Amino acid sequence: xxxxxxxxxxxxxVRDGQSLALEGFTHLxxxxxxxxxxxxxxxxxxxIRMTPDLIYDQMIGMGCAEQLTFSWGGNPGVGSLHRLxxxxxxxxxxxxxxxxxxxxxxxxxxxxxADGLPCGLMRSYAATDLDRAQxxxxxxxxxxxxxxxxxxxxxxxxxxTILHAQQADREGNVLIRGIIGAAREAALAARCLLVTVExxxxxxxxxxxxxxxxxxxxxxxSIVPGGAHxxxxxxxxxxxxxxxxxxxxxxxxxxxFTEWMREFVLAxxxxxxxxxxxxxxx
Amino acid sequence: MSALAYSADEMMxxxxxxxxxxxSVCFVGIGLPSxxxxxxxxxxxxxxxxxxxxxxxxxxxxxxxxxxxxxxxxETADCVIPLPEVFAQYLQRGRVDVGFLSxxxxxxxxxLNSTVIGSYAHPSVRLPGSGxxxxxxxxxxxxxxxxxxxxRSFVARLxxxxxxxxxxxxxxxxxxxxxxxxxxxxITDFGVLRPxxxxxxxxxxxxxxxxxxDAVRAACGWPLALARELEVLPPPEEADLRVLRDLHARxxxxxxxxxxxxxxxxxxxx
Numbered sequence: 001x002x003x004x005x006x007x008x009x010x011x012x013x014v015r016d017g018q019s020l021a022l023e024g025f026t027h028l029x030x031x032x033x034x035x036x037x038x039x040x041x042x043x044x045x046x047x048i049r050m051t052p053d054l055i056y057d058q059m060i061g062m063g064c065a066e067q068l069t070f071s072w073g074g075n076p077g078v079g080s081l082h083r084l085x086x087x088x089x090x091x092x093x094x095x096x097x098x099x100x101x102x103x104x105x106x107x108x109x110x111x112x113x114a115d116g117l118p119c120g121l122m123r124s125y126a127a128t129d130l131d132r133a134q135x136x137x138x139x140x141x142x143x144x145x146x147x148x149x150x151x152x153x154x155x156x157x158x159x160x161t162i163l164h165a166q167q168a169d170r171e172g173n174v175l176i177r178g179i180i181g182a183a184r185e186a187a188l189a190a191r192c193l194l195v196t197v198e199x200x201x202x203x204x205x206x207x208x209x210x211x212x213x214x215x216x217x218x219x220x221x222s223i224v225p226g227g228a229h230x231x232x233x234x235x236x237x238x239x240x241x242x243x244x245x246x247x248x249x250x251x252x253x254x255x256x257f258t259e260w261m262r263e264f265v266l267a268x269x270x271x272x273x274x275x276x277x278x279x280x281x282x
Numbered sequence: 283m284s285a286l287a288y289s290a291d292e293m294m295x296x297x298x299x300x301x302x303x304x305x306s307v308c309f310v311g312i313g314l315p316s317x318x319x320x321x322x323x324x325x326x327x328x329x330x331x332x333x334x335x336x337x338x339x340x341x342x343x344x345x346x347x348x349x350x351x352x353x354x355x356x357e358t359a360d361c362v363i364p365l366p367e368v369f370a371q372y373l374q375r376g377r378v379d380v381g382f383l384s385x386x387x388x389x390x391x392x393x394l395n396s397t398v399i400g401s402y403a404h405p406s407v408r409l410p411g412s413g414x415x416x417x418x419x420x421x422x423x424x425x426x427x428x429x430x431x432x433x434r435s436f437v438a439r440l441x442x443x444x445x446x447x448x449x450x451x452x453x454x455x456x457x458x459x460x461x462x463x464x465x466x467x468x469i470t471d472f473g474v475l476r477p478x479x480x481x482x483x484x485x486x487x488x489x490x491x492x493x494x495x496d497a498v499r500a501a502c503g504w505p506l507a508l509a510r511e512l513e514v515l516p517p518p519e520e521a522d523l524r525v526l527r528d529l530h531a532r533x534x535x536x537x538x539x540x541x542x543x544x545x546x547x548x549x550x551x552x
Contacts, residue, residue, distance in 0.1 A: 025336055025365055026351025050365070051413075074410030076349030077312055081410075088408040100397075103335055104373070104417040107366030123374060125420055126458040129443040130412060133402040149459075179336045179351045181365045199546070226543040234353050240541040241348040272545055281545045 001172040001215040006227075006270070009194050009220040010036045014160055021048040021158035021190065022055060025181020026076060026239070029231035030164040031055050032224045032271035033196055038062045039266060048158055050106045050182060054230065054247050057081040058265070060096060061257055069099040069156070071106045078244055082251040092254065099136055105153045110182045112155035113189025124151035161190030164228045165213075166235060167204055168197040172215035175204040178234030184211055193217055196224040198236050226275050240280070288518050290471040292526060293490050295321060296518040298382075298428045298469040306379040307331040309372075309418050312350045314428045315382035317529070318469075320346060324525045333372060335414040337363045346533040354536075369414065373421045376461060381422030383415055384429050385445070387437050390483050390504045392427065392447025392465035394419065395440040402442060412444050419445035424466045431470040433503040448482035455482075472498040473515065478507070488513040 004012065014020065014037055022030045034055040037045075046067040047056055054075065059065055061083030073084050087096040101109065104122060112120030124140045131137050138151045163183050165176045174195050176183065187193050195213065200223050206212050215221075227233075230240035230247075251257045268274035275281035288296075298318035302308060304327040310319045312334075323330050323342060331340050336351035340360030347355050356362050363371075372378060385394035386409050396415060400406035419425055425447075429435060447465050448455045455464050464482070468475040473489035485507040486498055491514055499506045518526075 026349045027336070027353070027356070070411065072411050072413035073408075076351075077347070080408075085408045089405060100411055102412045102416045103365065103414040104369035107364075107369055111366050122370070122417075123420075123461075125460050126446060126449060126455075128416060128446065129402070130397065130416070133442075178353070178356050179338065179362055181336065181351070184364060185366060225545050229541070229543060232353055232541075234356060237543045238353055238539075238541055239349065241352070241537040242540060244348060245537065275543055275545065280541055281543045 001218050002220055003172065004220040004222055006032060006036050006196060006222040006224050007040070009222045010040055013192055013194055013219055014042055016042055017044045018159040019046040019048060021156070021161045021186045023049060023161060023181060023183040023186040024164055024228070024231065025050060025179055025183065027179040027181070027231060028164045028176065028183065028228050028233055029053055029055055030162045030196055030227060031229060031231060032227035033162045033164070033194065034059055035265045035271065035274065038064060038261070048156060050103055051076070052081060052084055054081070054244065057083040057251060058261065060084055060087050061093070061251070062261055063093040065096060066094070067097045067099070069101070071101045071103045075244060075247060078248050082248070083257060086254065100130060100134065101153070102130070105138065107182045107185070108153045109156040110185035110189050112153065113157040114185045117155055119152040119154050121150050121152060124149040156189055158186065158190045160192045160194060161186045162194045162196070163187055164196045164233065166198050166233055167201050168195070168221045168223070169201055169204045172218055172221045173204060174213040174218065174221065175206050176211040176213070180211055187213055187217065192219045194220050194222070196222045196227040198225055198227065198233050199223065224271050226281060227271055229275060229280055286517065286520060286523060288523055290490070292518055292523060294428065294469055294471045295526060296522045297474065297490070297515055298426065299325065299522070301426050301467055301469065302327050302330055302380065305329045307333065307377060308380045308382055309333045309335070309378045309422055311383045311415065311418070312347070314384050316346055317526070318428060319382060320529060321522065321526050324529070325522060333368065333378065335365065335368055337365050337368050339363060339372070344532065345536040346529060348537055369417055373417055376421065378422045379424070381418035381425045381462070383418060383425060383427055383445070385415070385427070387435055387440050388427065388429055388468065389437060389440050389447070391449060391451045392468065392477065392484055393440055393443050393449065394445040394447065395442045397442040397444045399441050415445040419447070420460055420462060422462045424463045427465050427468040429468065429470060431472050431498070431501040433501065436501070437503040448477060451482040452480065453482070472501060476509070483507065485509050486512065488515050490515055491517055
């Protein structure tokens with residue numbers, strides 16, 4: 001497990017056309033990694049995330065994605081993801097194919113991927129329009145033991161999963177604290193796992209049942225302080241709710257969005273520079 | 283004492299909060315449901331157990347979260363668990379009493395749309411999508427809905443069925459074997475709709491002070507039936523309004539607060 005700079009890690013492990021999951025449920029969203037993927041101009045990515053959030057809104061708007069697997073595509077507590085909507089409603093900057101699930105189905109699909117199973121199970125009742133609208137639908141069948149209706153959700157095994165976490169130790173073992181979503185399942189389901197962390201420490205002071213990703217699972221660790229901003233890292237900094245509110249106006253029109261991405265993300269050499277430009281860091 | 287001044291939104295939130303019983307376990311959607319649940323927790327239901335889909339169980343936030351996963355929810359929770367466990371081991375396992383939801387559209391059987399306006403393949407408005415709602419609407423022992431009423435949101439026909447209410451009514455939901463009973467009440471900015479005991483069609487059972495049934499019908503996209511007895515709900519009490527306004531004021535202040543990140547000296551200035 002090498003420690004790499006973020007630009008090296010993305011350059012070495014993320015390829016055009018791959019399926020890619022940047023996970024973290026509201027908390028610990030790997031924004032810095034997403035921005036680096038935009039800077040390096042990756043294309044035709046098949047993006048996977050329960051909540052696309054602002055980072056996929058940016059990647060979609062910058063033309064990185066051809067497909068999106070997701071379960072809730074809004075700006076939490078604010079409204080629409082305008083770039084996602086523009087791609088779906090008006091194919092800008094190009095068409096975006098959707099695979100849409102519920103949160104529960106995404107959890108089951110990642111867990112199946114992590115468990116080495118082709119599908120995961122949940123209980124099944126009447127079909128909804130969501131089932132009927134999917135090109136790759138979930139399937140219903142009878143339990144072989146009780147006859148109860150079950151639904152099978154196809155496993156998710158991303159080519160690359162990227163997470164952000166609080167700490168890595170000298171060997172590259174990674175500790176995650178706080179809201180975890182389905183990040184651990186997404187990590188264990190992946191063919192390649194990249195992690196960005198707030199800091200490197202000598203030893204992780206982790207309780208025995210804490211969420212620790214052992215270094216053997218991880219292809220590269222990059223130290224990126226503030227790497228989740230405007231999402232957050234519990235114990236380090238809070239969610240920048242003000243930025244989430246401001247994003248609504250920044251992203252509403254194509255021109256202002258493109259200009260903002262150019263002025264902030266593309267013009268910054270790295271995440272530290274972006275945080276200074278945003279006046280989040282001194 | 284003169285009557286208290288309050289808004290329709292406040293009346294709606296207070297009425298929604300009053301539907302929650304102390305001690306019940308409630309799976310909370312973000313937005314209007316979250317405000318109502320946190321008001322209940324601070325007034326008549328101090329032992330209400332709030333679960334958010336971010337895996338925060340038994341949370342008591344001091345300010346309303348903007349997102350479903352704000353740090354405030356985790357820091358004030360009894361425990362924080364992975365999302366697949368919230369849905370499988372709490373919700374699907376039958377450990378949730380009340381699911382509290384909202385949506386973009388509702389029909390006369392309490393079915394919900396949060397996916398698209400227009401067709402799925404070529405939507406005129408792409409809405410956020412299902413999130414946790416379909417399973418919450420399925421598994422919670424009962425469901426409370428809170429939505430502002432307009433003919434565009436209370437529709438005769440949904441553009442898309444995201445989460446099941448009573449489906450086609452008259453017991454269809456029960457015949458499919460859904461574990462949860464379905465929507466118990468829809469709290470709007472005019473009053474409260476509840477399902478008819480047999481047909482399961484939503485009918486107006488209560489209005490807020492000063493609201494006429496005609497006004498409620500005008501804000502509904504289907505011919506809204508009236509219950510035989512129409513209750514007039516009591517206005518908010520002073521304590522309700524004080525707690526709710528404090529909560530909103532603290533929330534606005536918290537959400538406007540700038541975030542500062544301390545970069546280590548090694549993060550070189552370029």
